[in-house]
Amino acid sequence: MELLNQKSKSFLVRIFISFLTIITLLSVFNFGLFSFFQQNIKQEIIRSNEHMLKQAAENYNSHFNRLRTVLFQMYHDNTITKFNGQLVSGEKGDANYYLVVDIVRKLRETAGNPLFYLDNLMVLYRSNLFMADKEGSSSEVVLNAQPNFHAPYDLAYWEKEFERPRNYYLHPAQNYPLDNFSKEQKTYIPFSFKLPNVNYELIAMLDADKLNQTLLGDVPFIIQTEEGDNLYRSNSSASIEELPTFAAGESYKLFKNNYFFIHKDSENHLRYVTVVPYANIAAQISKLRVTQIVVLLISIAIALVMSYWFSRRLQSPVKRIIASLQHPEGQHLRMDSSIYEFETISHHIDKLSEERTRIHDELKNSNSLLTNYGYIAKLKSLHVGISELREFAQAEGPFMLVLYQLNARSMERLGEDIKRYIGEYIEIVLSEYGLNAYTFQIENDQIISVVFRQDGTDRLKDALQQVKETLDKDRQTCLIMMAVSSIFERSVELNMAYEQVSGMLKMARPLDETQIIVKQEPVAYFFVFTTEQEQELHAHLHAGNEKMSLHALHRMLEAMERGQATLAQFRHFSEGWASRLEKTLEQSEADIPVRNQVVRLRKQLDFSFTLEEFRHIFDTLIPIYAEWVRRKKEEKDEVIEFVMKTMETQYSEDISLDLIAESLDMSSAYLSVYIKEKTGANFSDHMNRVRIQKAKELLVGSNLSIQHIGEKIGYRNGTSFIRMFKKITGETPGEFRRCQTV
Known part of the structure; x- marks a missing residue:
């Protein structure tokens, strides 16, 4: 009976039962947690699809903006505009068609960039109905035979496009044959750009399926205009015959056993729609449930095996500890425990603890050289002889600590001979002034002096002044800063003294001389720009x-x-x-x-x-x-150069971003983003800095009143001018003028 009771209290049985309890609790918790969150899994899947559509819509928006930039830059290409000028001003035979070779090359390079997902890039000249693309050029006679002029986007359609009042325009996707002899087709979205009353337009053929595969994959996907007209439908969406009507603020809807997700792009006036069959979501939930059960069962099985294995591993060293403790001398002090092994270990640990306490008391009462040396060892590694150490350890009474920081004036570190010479000189001077001091060289180019006896304060000050006068002669090689601690009463406070002088060194000023810091003062406030x-x-x-x-x-x-x-x-x-x-x-x-x-x-x-x-x-x-x-700014940007030149020449007028954007035939929103990306600052910041710079020139170079200067540079309100001037320069116009005059 006693043996059975001992077995039930054994370490192995108890720890294995603990593992089983933990496994049971975790299993119950896991089932409860899954049951709780199972109701939200469907919503999480829906939110995941919403996020996926939103990300795809943002990527499409970014790509369309990228294509706008490409079309804008190509539209203003010198070769294209030059050839257009020849077609407009001269006869057909007078145009330099050698320029077409360069145009074709540039179109081919741009269309071949994999980041743009373009199959072709064309420039169509209205006069003479002449077209150039990445493959070459074509005249009016053969244009309708080209694959890219496939109905409904034939030559007549693009001729009418010149009459439509729009700049950038995405045309509905259309299937185009690969060539005149193949029945295989690809889906392209034509993206055109032109300026009003200009003789030519650019047409980019966007590879819609390739772009969609990259951004979204095989998900059924539809792009519509705000009016509900289809701009593009992926191949996987062909089976979708009807789309539901979405209420305001609604981002998804279950309609005919399909979940429809919608995202509206207010910038491009487009709607993006993805379709997920309801069966897919139900299958994901069912698959997740089965996976959870399988994983849980496997985890429990592994946990049981590992629990038993760990229990055996933990019991083995405990049994060895008990075996080593069961043969001591003297009586055993019995301590009750619910575990047999720990009951035995506790008894012997008490005996060892008593022995440790006795030895500790003996060491604490002995005042050995090692105990005194410990205070110094906490500071740094000292370069000192054992005889000096014995003298220092035996010294008692109040003391002050002097810390010398040796700073090299060049990237070459100070030599050991220089540091040794400085330490020896300091020790000689302190000795000449009758100070009971011990000087040690420590790491990181530092030397310390421990000066005993309180009555030596004035003599220490004189001694350090002499050291300063001597060391200042070599300050071009080594600049030294000295920090003197307050008086400490006991040697055990040596660590505190070192921390004090280390902090005082941070108060050193930027001076070309040896500094002696004798008291710790609050550091000045932080110096930062507004x-x-x-x-x-x-x-x-x-x-x-x-x-x-x-x-x-x-x-x-x-x-x-x-x-x-x-x-x-x-x-x-x-x-x-x-x-x-x-x-x-x-x-x-x-x-x-x-x-x-x-x-x-x-x-x-x-x-x-x-x-x-x-x-x-x-x-x-x-x-x-x-x-x-x-040097970096030598590469000119025509748009930025036009904007900056306009501000530099018309700063006194009531110019705005809308007026400049209208001159460039661009939207003000797009121009604002363009300026920010290219220069790092927005339009209003540039305008204010130009005006304030002109104001500075007038304040220094003329006698005009501040009110007159503000009106002259474009500020109709004097208060606004003064406030903006101070915001940018940190001072008022009057203060600036007085400083410049002085």
Whole structure:
């Protein structure tokens, strides 16, 4: 009976029962959780299809916008426009048809780009009814015989298109033969672009099935206009005979055993529809249920096997521990436990704990050399002899800690002989002033002096002043900062003293001399640009404006100097902007030599210690970056150049984005996005900066009143002008004029 009771309390039985309990609880929880979420699985599948359609619609929208850009650029191609001018102004025989070769080449390159999913790209000239595409050119006589002029989009249709008042237009998809001799057909969506009263138009033949396969796959898919006319139907949607009517705000509907999902594109005035049979959703739910049951059963079986195996593995070392503990000397202290093995282990652990407590008390009462040395070992690895260590460990009483930070003035590290010489000199000077001090060289180019006795404070100050005067002679090679702690009473506080002086070193100022820091003061506030100043600096850097960029950075450095900023704050500010420029060059894949120069200058900031040195770094860094920006901007964009020229010449007039867009025959929304993508700033930002720049020139170069200047540059309200000027420059027009005058 006793043996049976012992077995029931054994470690193996108890832990295996625990595993079985956990497996049972997890199984019940899993069944309950699946039953709870099963009701939501259908909605999750519907939301998944909605998300898939939304993503596909956004991809289609992005692709149509991409094609608009391609058509716009090709439409204004010099060769195409030049040939058009010859057709319009001259006789048919006077046109230079050698230009057609270049036109065909460009059309072939654009149509061959796999990102555009184009089968062909055509330019149709209204005069003479002449057409060029990626395959060559055709005249009026043979145009209707071309595969791409297949009914209903024959020559007569495209002639009428010249009369229709629309620029970009997606025509309903049509099946086209591959050639004049093949019965095989492909589905294309014609995408045309023309400007009013212009002699030619561009027609892109979009491979609809290929694009749909890439963006959506084999899902039944339909594109409609807002009026409900079909623009495109995938092959898998051929069996869909009727679409349901969707109420406002409705994104899906069950209709004739099919789920119809709809997404409306307000920008392109299109509707995207996908169709999922109801049987598919039901099958997914059923499949998920079967899969869950199978996985659960397999998991339970594996868990049972693994539980027994782990139980055996855990029991084996416990049995060995018990065997090793069952032969001690002395009486056993019995401790009750519900598990037999732990009952035995607890008894012997108590004996070991008593022995450990006795040994610990003996070690605590002994004041050994190792105990004293532990306070120093916590700081750093010390370069010191054992005799010096014994003297230091035996010293008692109040003490002060002096930490010397050795800073190399170049990228070459300080030699060990230099650091050793400085440490020996410090020790000699402290000794000459009668101070009971111990000086140690530690890692990271640091030296510490522990000075005992409180009455030596004044003498310590004089000694450190002498050390400063001597070390200043070699400050071009090594610049030293000294931090002096407050008085500590006990040697166990050595760690606290070190933390104090380490924090005081962060208060060092950007000075070209040895510094002695004797008290810890609050660090000055953070020095950062305002949002408007930072935006202005970004704009100058983006424009490659070297002078204005340096002006903004110099102004901040001078403000930091006036505000008593620390060396660490100067370095943090400078490294922050240098790292931004380095990251920009890296992301833009700038030339390796330019990037290497910027990296070298950023690393040189670690060895800059004065305002002049930080200023010199920026005076070298900004011209390098500005030159790179100007080289990058040499590639002209005709649209951006027209917009910027209009703002530069008509800034005093009431110009708007709508007026400029109308001049370019573009929508204002598209032009706004185009300007933002190409320049990184929107139209209003450019307009305000041009006007404020003109205002600066008038404030410095004329005696006009501020009100008159505001009206002259296009601000009809003086208050608006002053507010915008201060937002961009950080100061009012009057303050700016006074500063420039001084």
